[in-house]
Amino acid sequence: METHGEPVISLRGVRADLGGRPVLRGIDLTVSRGEVVALLGANGSGKSTAIRTIIGQVPVADGAIELFGTPRRAFRDWARVGYVPQRTTAAGGVPATVTEIVSSGRLARTRFGLFGKGDRDAVREALERVGMADRAKDSVNALSGGQHQRVLIARALVARPELLIMDEPMAGVDLASQEILAGTLKTQVEAGTTVLLVLHELGPLEPLIDRAVVLRDGCVLHDGPPPRAVGQHALPGHDHVHPHAPAGSEPIRTGLLS
Template identity: 70%
Template sequence: MDVPAPGGSAPVISLRGAHAVLGARPVLRGIDLTVGRGEVVALLGANGSGKSTAVRAAIGRVPLTSGELELFGTPLRRFRDWRRVGYVPQRSTAAAGVPATVREVVSSGRLARHRLRPLGRTDRAAVQRALELVGMAGRAKDSVSALSGGQHQRVLIARALAGEPELLIMDEPLAGVDLASQHVLADALRDQVASGASVLLVLHELGPLAPLIDRSVVLRDGRVERVARPEQLHDPACHPHDSEVVHPASAVPRIETGQLS
């Protein structure tokens, strides 16, 4: 069972007894997951443990077969204020092959606030700030098709940040990203946390994000196996039966020859 963060206010995410099925295969098997206001929670676990399904369920993209989901204290079926939520999917598909500039992609993060109306001065300022946070202001006029993998990931994160969300959900933001970009993304995330944002991250390794993490929730076979502080993840006493240990300061995922950086 996930242990909720202390505090009197309702959590920004509350999953209780969540079950979900993809095809005919059970993927989530009764998980409890909470993210408190201003809290940074990392979802960890091996491939197939249910991490990405859990975050997609948390924003309603994967329906629950049973269990309950609330966002900002409101049941999902009644929740409408999606501008409060920023979602960064796994890289590889967003904006792929689209003839758009970096600024155009990041500007699309403001659409939930304006329903396709022209952007105003406040919107343009938010877009510029998001570009600066991820170190892409100098590439604003470039086509996204000309970017490296790490730069592309920065753009996806800037798009979410441009909407000024209260809750930021990121699915493997460090996967296949070079070390320089990882540190840029960590700095951008630190800025959001300092402003009061809540964050839910799917990660394989904490890397440069380790100092920002309040709780790490480890999944195995669609269940919450344990909840730990980042510094506990490499302590054998906390998980004596594990064959796979995630280290907070472990090396950056290796970039294979030919992989985008």
């Protein structure tokens, strides 16, 4: 398989447990510089755990993770990494403006937490990229779900990261915001940003995806071209019986590409 450059993310035999239960079962995954890789799979397949393991929120029970060629346990240059968690209230219930939330993502690039003109320009640019510049002074508590997500993405972009990791960025987001976010991500990819993202469906991001890695029960089921139709029933290895099928029908195993 052709790759874009040196590995930015590398997982080798990674196992992770949650609540004493194995969630990742020895997965291998490489994301090379400039690639856009989508993690797909049914709920509970380990997609979000894989993301959280990469950034250090979930401990590794076995195996090795490297970021930019450095073992993750020794990696310190987190300003190179932008992270967008699953959609939550951007301020976590704390009163804050859109600008304040986005500015918090710039702290890793500042000297002693002091903002200069370059930092303020970066905040304004990030807000413009996600179409939220006109809401800069508004409270995040006044935003819609899609607008919250745009703010979280602006917070990740404001440090101008080389690697962008996103966990379900399109979940629960209206179509208008999906299109804005797809355009924003396209700009980042064209600028050379490496992207790893968890998706339920490819949707408007499909043209940007280089590879799909499909997880099932904490294992890599597929690593290669994205399935053409992606949804719960289109994922490789999905077994199901349609409700209109005759009683006693055998499960239908969906092929790799539908």
